[in-house]
Amino acid sequence: MPQFELQELIDTNDQPFVVIDHEYRIVAANRRYAETYGVTTDAIVGQYCYAVSHHAARPCHENGEQCPHRALFGNGEAVEVLHTHYHVDDQPERTRIRGHALRGANGALYLGEQLYPLEVEASLDCDTMQMVGQSPAFLACVDNLARVAGSEASILLYGESGVGKELAARFIHARSPRAGGPYIVINCAAVPESLFESELFGHERGAFSGSSGLKKxxxxxxxxxxxxxxxxxxxxxxxxxxxxxxxETGEFRRVGGTHTLNADVRLVSATNRRLLDEVDEKRFRLDLYYRLAGIDVTLPTLRERRSDLPALATFLLKRLAGNSRRACRPDASALAALQAYDFPGNVRELRNLLQRAVLTCRDGVIRAADLQLPATVAPVQPGMQGLAEVERAHISTLLAAHAGHRNRVAAALGITERTLYRKLKRYNLS
Structure with a gap:
């Protein structure tokens, strides 16, 4: 049987790969792994795996994470898990880890870990919104998005208002084979019906009153x-x-045009409404639904990832501060209040709450009172009250707080007035 040098063998892997012994010490790592954590392959050997990848002083299972090392050496299982690792500059990177059982020449058992980063290498900077979180629900969602990004199928993102559907769409584009191509966004709720066809397909000069030139x-x-x-x-x-x-065909004509045009477009759609319910109400075509929902992904609510609130709040406050001044920070009372609140408006509502709190906080510290959380909306226990009742009560509270001014309520919720009007009608609050 031919003999292979371990280092040469693992260096053939394009993904980061590391070999770990039963004492959590790294015995070999490929160049890709070493580059990820800013060290040489020689310098990384002998270090504890959790010190390198987690910047931690103890194994990840002691911090409540599912640990491939413990699964292999404790239960004899090679598992695949989701973790948040940290680069040399402390930047987090969500990573899928696939464990492998390896045997040395003397029969000793080793853990081989192959890493699959879930995000593109050129991550968004602090001036841009990011997908922030480490909770199991969030990591599972990011992993799902990374898996579907490589497909050419249409993707339908479902989630409540404010969960970050546009961020998810940008993530999919950045991870897809089309990342070098254009990324175009249209908010279907913001386009008047009379202009919708022109927005999607363009128009020729003189196609209708006011169309003075060709528009793509x-x-x-x-x-x-x-x-x-x-x-x-x-x-x-x-x-x-x-x-x-x-x-279906990739073909279309501009409004007022006679020439058939072609476009190779990958479609990602998003909604906070159940499209099949819209189909039942004769407001949406079933055949179009099946075209849009080649793959459907549901994004978790903020209520399902409460453990992400401290990191989210810190990130949003840093972004709100920009380069002008030092970011405010929430104290323990503010964090407790945030984690007790149900956030019908999710991350968008969190951002709006923090934006107001920044204006009223003292000494750069945000306290619970600065958040101005609706006092009449009590935290909802799972199974005790439906989402519709929570949202209705929240909107009703905001209407009272803003003396019925719909534009202010829409701004507080982070939605358009048109969307708010639809919700008012649905909940009989008009």
Whole structure:
């Protein structure tokens, strides 16, 4: 049997790979792994794996994480888990880890870990919104998004208002083979019905009153890239058949045009409404639904990832501060209040609450009173009250707090007035 040098063998792997003994010490690592953590392969050998990847003083299972090392040496299982690792500059990176059982020449058991970073190497800087979190629900969602990004299938993102559907869409584009192509966004709720067709497909000069020149539509602009349809349930029913045809054939005509154009577009859509319910109400075409939902992904609410609140608050406060001044920080009472609140508006509502708190806090410290949380909306225990009742009560409280000014309530919720009007009508609050 041929003999291979371990270092040469693992260096052939394009993904970070590390070999760990039963005492958590690294016995070998490929160049890709060493580069990720800012050290040489020689310098990394002998270090504890958790000290390198987690910047921690103890194994990850002692911090409540599922540990591939413990699974292998304790239970004889080679498992796949999701972790947050830290680069040499303390920047977090969500990573899928696949464990492998390896045997040395003397029969000793070793853990081989192959790492699959879930995010692109060129991560967003602090001036841009990021997907922040380490909770199991959040890591599972990011892993799912990373898996579907490589597909050419249309993706439908479902989640409550404010969970970060546009961030998820950008993540998918950045991880996809189309990352070098355009990324085009349209908020379907913000486009008047009379202009919708022109926005999607463009128009020729003189196609209608006021069209003084040729305009390329979003499908044309997104050719070779990704088109993100936010609030897709708001697409007018009369336009849905035309959209369906484009998705089926890749062909379309500008408004007022006679030439057939082609566009190679990957579609990502998002909604906070159950599209099949819209189908039942005759407001959405079933055939279009199946075109949009080639793969569907549900994004977790902030209530499902409360452990991410401290990190999210810190990140958002840093972003709100910008370069102008030192960021405010929440004290223990503020964090406790945030984690007791249910956030019907999710991350968007959290950002708006913090933005107001920054203006009223003293000495750069945000306290519970600075958050101005709605006092009449009590935390909801799972199974005790439906989401609709929570949202209705929250909107009712905001209407009272803002003396019925809908534009202020919409701003507090981080939604358009059109979306707010629909919710008011749904909950009989108009």
């Amino acid at each position: 539509g979003l499908f044309e602009l997104a050719d070779g890239g990704t088109l993100f349809l936010d609030e897709v349930a708001e697409i007018p029913l009369g336009l849905q058949a035309k959209l369906l045809r484009v998705l």
